[in-house]
Amino acid sequence: MNGAPLLRGFAPGAPIGQRDRQTITWERLVSSASALAARLPSDGYCVNLCEDRLNFLLGFAAALMARSTSLLPQSRAPEVIRTLGGTYPGSVLLTDRSDQADSTLTGIDISEWPAGGETACVPEIPFAHEAALLFTSGSTGTPRPHVKTWLSLVRAAAAVQARLPLVPGSTLLGAVPAQHMWGFEMTVMLPLQSGCAVAAGCPLLPAEIAAALESLPSPLWLVATPLHLRACVTAGERLPPVAGVLSATAALPAELALAVEQRYRAPLFEIYGSTETGTLATRRPTQTAIFETLGEITLSNGSGVTVAQGGHLMEPVTLNDVLALHNETQFVFRGRTQDLVKIAGKRGSLAALNAELGQVPGVKDSAVWLREDDGRVEARLVAFAVAPGKNPHEILDHLRQRLDPVFLPRPLILVDSLPRNRAGKLSQESLRRLAATHGHGGPLQDAGKAQWQEVPAAHPALPFHFPGDPLVPGVWLLGLVENAVRERFGACLSVCGVPDARFRRVLRPAETFCITLDRVAVDRIKFSVDTANACIADGTLAVSERP
Amino acid sequence: MGNLPPEAVLGTQQSAFELELARLIAAATNLDLAPEQIDPAAPLFGQGLGLDSIDMLEVALAVSQRYGFSLRSDDADNRTVFASLRNLAAHIDKHRTK
Known part of the structure; x- marks a missing residue:
């Protein structure tokens, strides 16, 4: 048969999962999956909604063994599942929570793993088997399916493993669901194909990530997103050292990457990819801005878009991002279209x-x-x-x-x-x-609501300032800014200087304007005076608290 | 809930602390919520207010900064903490360090 084994790189009795400080061996997974496979449709579809990553792994392995295709929806919303059942008739719903049952689909609760026979023979899965369908939803419209053959998944996992200093026997902790392409590749396919174990949970909050890491054996890898990493750094949670951190789904700012590497005392790798393509390239953001493509993948620019091909990609794929190509394997990420x-x-x-x-x-x-x-x-x-x-x-x-x-x-x-x-x-x-x-312009959360004001048409200062061409003097504007500070922050805060002010346009009588204040530091407030379509003046005030 | 009168705890009216917390949530999530109109017994996440997991992160960070302890949502008991404004307020009241 032209195929590849379900898993590789595991010694006899090696763990494939960690749950509640308990180890689950790959033999246990294979024997339970084989028992479950007997209940699944052959050449059919299994919607895998399991939240526990090891239950997900069991359902995915069983579906592969039954030659069923796993459907991985981005949303668990009942109407999404019902629509999926309509599009893929005869789908079986694999869940590990009773409240996810759906009357229109045959449901199997796999939170209790079936007892299997004495297997320890690793099943071989054909390359051409459509192992999974993932979906891109956007915000509206029908979700678009993306087919992942076993060949493309195995090749991508091998290429990722070859790029990272990940040793067999490591444990991966994922903060992203297994149904998302990033989570699926790094916490399901990568452990299966690299002899590593994966943690059952999917922590979200910084305290949960810290607690999960504490409970797992080393060497340990954290699979997360800039969102989780920023929250962990902001919360200042104490974190155990790990062997490596993987981040994807959004661009990772360099200063955040540095903070993460210092906090975890480990290298941080940023992965570039998409649901359509899977992982395409990696970089160490603390060392370089340049992404390097995986394995045999090459990129080319043409008519304003970038196309990726080769490696695990079954056909050329047009990317939705703007990439500045240095050559066909190196690029800098510029943003999304x-x-x-x-x-x-x-x-x-x-x-x-x-x-x-x-x-x-x-x-x-x-x-x-x-x-x-x-x-x-x-x-x-x-x-x-x-x-x-x-x-x-x-x-x-x-x-x-x-x-x-x-x-x-x-x-x-x-x-x-x-x-x-x-x-x-x-x-x-x-x-x-x-x-x-x-x-809603400032970085601090107490940025106040701006108040629109109108320059009185008969303001006494105006006609005399420049006869015949009345305009509002800058000093009058600064006086208004000072009033606004008093109104916003109370009389205990006083303006003691204007280290920086620019007057960009004149303000004339009867024009409407507003003042925006932003306390950027204890002793500094940035201000801006704007009309609806232009900036009149901006700058910085030095302030001090009165005792 | 400390020394609040029982009717503030049992009714659907917000207690003073629930209102303080509702204001914190509105500020942390930037959603146009009217803090005083959040039903203290109604679900905070998912349906209802439409708060999502990013909001949960924002709220957890704001709570740790304001009240000096970390929230968790990773087991059944912890999930009930986030079930409503009332549960969250009671939980914070019990564990706050500032």
Whole structure:
């Protein structure tokens, strides 16, 4: 048979799983999977929703042995599962939680592993077998399936293992679900094909990750995302040293990579890939900006897109990212193609999200913007809507019914109009500015709501300043900024200097403007005075607390 | 729940501490929630408010900074902590160090 074994690299009695400080050997997995395989449809489909990674592994192994295809949906929502059952008739639902049963599908609860016979013979799986289907959902529309043959999965796992200093007998702890391509490759395929064990849990919060790491044997690898890593660094949780950290799903800033390496005293590898392609390239972000492709994979640019081919890819794949190629195996990641956003590993289209917002009754105009600079653990969408007579809660209630929660705008800002240019377009900068004028521009969480003010048409200072061409003197503006500081932070905070101020445009009588304040340090406040479409002045104030 | 009057604990009305926590959640998640309108007994995550796992991370970080202890959600007992504003408030009240 033209195929590859289910698992390789394991000595007799070696662990493939760790759960509650107990070891599960690969022999136990194979014998239980063989018993379970007898109950699964041959040439059929198994929806694997198991949350415990070892239960997932059992279901996946059994499906392979039965020559069934595992369906790995991104969402556990009942309607998603029902639709999947309709598209793939005869699907069996493998779960480990009773509340996931679905009346339209035959369900098998595999939280209790079936007792198997005395096997210790590793099954061989044909290369051409369609081992898994993963889905890209975006924010709307029908999920698109991506076929993973056993050959492509085995090749990708071998290429990843060849790249990393991962020794057989290591344990991997995943903070990403097994149903996500990144989690599936690193915490299911990689251990199976490299003689490593995987931890059962899927910790999310920093304290959980720390506790899980403490409970596992060394050498230990953490499989996470920038989101988890940023939270761990921010929380300052004490963490045991590990042998390595793997990060993917979003670009990892260099300073975060450095903080992670210091905290875990281990090398951090960033993996570049996608659901369509699986892992394509890796880099050590503390050492280089350049990604190097895995094994035989090559990249080429053509008509504005990058195409990957070779290696474990069964056919050339067009990538959704902007890559600056140095040569056919080395590149720098520049970002996603304009319209795409990725939040919590889920990909969405700004245009599709905006269309969804535009369909909410009462919304006349709208825009969606990805805000990446506010110091939260993950970038979030900010939405603007022109919806006279509506309040944000009504619109959000509407969106909640239709969008994955990760794509809900945080926040939704109601405006009188959008700062469109003459061509009707909205620039990123104008949206950033619009958010700032509504109190969502600064990195600190106490950034206050901006108040719109109007220059009084008959302000006595104005006509005399430049006769015939009245404008608002800068010193008057600074006085207003000082008032705003007093209003926001109370009388105990006083302005003791203006180390930096730029006046960029004149402000004329009857114009409306607003002041944004952002306390960037104990003794510094950044300020900005803006009209709806231009910055009038900005700079920094030195402040001190009065005793 | 310390020394709060029993009706604040049993009714659907928020206690003072639940309101404080609701404000923290609204600020941490940046969702347009009206903090005083969050039903203290209703689910916080999933359906209802539409909070997701990233929000849970944000809330956990904000709680550890404000109240000086780490939240966990990784077993059945811990999951009930996040089930509602009321449960979360009671849990924090019991474990806070500041």
